Amino acid sequence: MLSIAWAPLYAHPLPAGHRFPMLKYELLPEQLLREGTITEASLFRPPPLPAAEILRTHAADYYQRLKLGQLTRAEERATGFPWSAPLIEREITILEGTVECVRRARQHGIALNIAGGTHHAFADRGEGFCLLNDQAVAANYLLAHEPAVQKILVVDLDVHQGNGTAALFRHEPRVFTFSMHGARNYPHRKEQSDLDLALADGTDDAAYLGLLGATLPRLLDEVQPDFVFYLAGVDVLATDKLGHLGLTRAGCRQRDELVLGLCHRHEIPVVVGMGGGYSERIADIVEAHANTFRVAQELYF
Template structure:
């Protein structure tokens, strides 16, 4: 059975008018249940990850400031959220959901986190709506427990996975692949193992061709035994922060390429959903739901 991490705290309320669409974390599982793609048994509620596991990835001083809610106003602005205890708990549950998902993927081929993809969080900073880096935490957990030897992180969110790149810049067992908008946030990029910067306005055919070439390169160079995938839908032409011009069909084909490659290579795959900021929430939810629909077609 394909397992999906979800918790009500994922939709933690933010001040009215905040541009981050937290409601999508309620709407995605709701839509999948409504249409019959999933059943309630597919969903699980993760507990908060332990401090010991957090500290495999994030520096102690930074974690203490999160835990004590003592981040400076400047650092909170960098994150983009007004910090509170529920947001910290939310990130802890997201991280544990991704760890649990990694375990489920080893049994079932694939697992999901309805949230996560918090790739802007570095070892000692939060940024861009990201406090703790869920896939980096899960990666270090797998390595520390000898559950994987070589890990590939495929990041196809429109924004570079700068935090992930920084965390693993000196870790040869982890290969970070980020294909992202060249002139988009974050404006100070880190060095991934493989960075593919994209021009504004890139359309379907050119995007998919570029991905096809470089996805093969990432697998060849990394030789992974586990894969994490960040499937942000902010690549859509309707996205107000993305600057690319992909159709929903191309976004779905992008996902199919990653999922099919892992299935063909018999590699366990954990998927976190990442960003999506289209004006119409229905576009965000449908594009995210397509990733789940594909997985159930391919793996269930």
């Protein structure tokens, strides 16, 4: 049975421009339940993560000011969200969701977070709708608590470079960061991952899958990871308002099949975060994300 972390939308009202992209977090589990891909037993609602685990990754001053609503106006604008206490509570809950997914993936091979993939958060600041970096926090949790995990691979296939994750692990040889993203997309100032593959606008299914298929098997051989974090953003779709790539929903599903299929065959535990998705039609976003869960269910259970 799939294990899926789910943090419902917080009650604090959002401006209209923020509400639409957040709807997928409510609609996706509804869709998966309705079609029978998952059951209610698949979903777990994590508690907030203890501060000590967050501070393995994030600067204490930033975390304290974030919790108390003491960010400067410039810092708040950079995150893209108006500050509220329920927003911060939800972010901390998302972190625990990914950490609990780590525990469950080590037992069952895979676990997924409906949310997560907050890869633009740095140690001391948030950017691009990312306040705290869930996959980085979970990777540091693994390194601190699981001696058997000596090497971690981050496979970031969101259309935007995982700049925060790259910066956080720049000097950590046990974490290999791989980001395949739009060359001319946000962030305009890229960080240096261990491997960056920058894609031209309009990159289609064949080119995208060909490059990923030539790269990821080699990385698994070279890095020899004990654990994988996969960021499965669906902003790679041609329908995405911000992505500028040219993938179809079928191509996006083939991407998931490639990544998760390799992890399954190599028996490497994997935690999946959803990342971005900004298509004009919410149905395109939800359906593409739902494919990731369908692939996981078909491969592992």
